[in-house]
Amino acid sequence: MPSLLEMPDLVMNLILSKSDFRSILVLRKVCRDLRNFIDDAEPDLQIRSMEILTVPSKQNNPEISVFFVTKYREHHHILYRKHKSGCQEVCGKRRILMKNSDYLETFFEDMNWIFKHQKSILKFFGFNLTSQLSEVLEVLKKHPMKMTHLRVTADKSQIFEILHSTSPEFLKIAELYFVRPGEVSIQELEDLKCWKSLEEFYTENLVILGSVMNLGHFSKALVTILQVTQEELFVMKEKFLNSPKFQKFVVHYKHFGEEGISDWGRDIHEFRKLLEIFGAPNVDGGRYGKKKWYFRIPNSEDVLCFSFCRQHSEFIRLPLSSIPERAI
Incomplete structure (x- = not known):
């Protein structure tokens, strides 16, 4: 029986088209040739929603959890954990130990690949931009994703960078949770390309300077003026x-x-x-x-x-x- 690498390109592309993104992510780590083939094929991952969460350090083993929902509404969870021998990656019941690998570098490499190959519109994307995950912002700026619903916890400058990096014609719901109390002018909000197309707008820890009448175009909103x-x-x-x-x-x-x-x-x-x-x-x-x-x-x-x-x-x-x- 031929190995995966010995199969014709047509068969390999068919396999990729029938595989969910988690299987493709695992296949990329089998060997360099398979990784190169997958990257050249550029399959659409067709992720429906995605959320990134950090988990507090347990016995000096910090973790990052990523939750996905596919277009077929299948739920997946990938956990990246610091291990004394490298990076432990947990996908469902499958545990992979990558020796001499840094868990953050492994996580960012995967995120960079996912953001690059997610062609369809994300229905939901959420994450906490902690110090561990600050590089996610650079990945987002490098590969702006089309998303309908954004939920983010970060500081003011980071949140505005994210809003400037999203595709404005698709973003309809913005939930913005500011880690430190702050203020923003109505003008700063109106300068966002996505401002007029937003339908729902929620903020926490942010005081808006200006008239509430500039916020009357939303179908739903929770704000502080x-x-x-x-x-x-x-x-x-x-x-x-x-x-x-x-x-x-x-x-x-x-x-x-x-x-x-x-x-x-x-x-x-x-x-x-x-x-x-x-x-x-x-x-x-x-x-x-x-x-x-x-x-x-x-x-x-x-x-x-x-x-x-x-x-x-x-x-x-x-x-x-x-x-x-x-x-x-």
């Missing part, structure tokens, strides 16, 4: 009432304030302004509780619920049947 006025909230309400794609928008903020006004006086002042702009609430949660307003959405069986409290406001689209009786 330095300051929000009642007038701006009213404009957002009008935007969402006329947006067929709108679902949910949550905005946190440093409470509206005026110099020289006590907290108690500020509460009265702000609530009076809300009453002037929005009318009496349908649900009044008291001084510190949520106040809710319901508005019928034109040409729809849904309702826009606006909730307000001291540190955040929420707009959410709800079916009319879920609204308390006689609320509107």
Whole structure:
């Protein structure tokens, strides 16, 4: 029986087309000739989603886990572990010890190959850009991937580098978790090529400097703004009432304030302004509780619920049947 290397190219290409990416990754490590053939063939890995996680050091054996889902919804897990003799790679029940190999170098070599050969669009890509994984950023910049949903934990500069490295026409959902508290201007966000095409936008540990009205094009969002006025909230309400794609928008903020006004006086002042702009609430949660307003959405069986409290406001689209009786 001929070995893999003795088979005709047509047969080898057929084998590759029927193999999942994990099998191809293993085949690349059999020998140099097989690796060269696979790299020349450039098979599409057809990965559906991918997530990279670091595991805290256990007895000085740090690990990196990579989770994949293929287009056939098969789940795979590859673990790269530092070993006293080199790198231990765990794929399901299969354990491979690569002597005299560094686990980080092995991981980055595989990632570089995967990023290069992933031609189809990733439905989801997530990772924590720790100090161990900082080189992933360079791999992403070298081989930008098409992805629909990005979830990343990193510092501000790294997150913006990643956003600038993604294909803007495909990215629809961005979950950005900043490792240190920071600020960003609306202008910096609007300068991103993906900004206008994003449909969902979630941030944590980030304060946005500017008007909340610049964020009204999302179907879903969770953000923190330095300051929000009642007038701006009213404009957002009008935007969402006329947006067929709108679902949910949550905005946190440093409470509206005026110099020289006590907290108690500020509460009265702000609530009076809300009453002037929005009318009496349908649900009044008291001084510190949520106040809710319901508005019928034109040409729809849904309702826009606006909730307000001291540190955040929420707009959410709800079916009319879920609204308390006689609320509107």
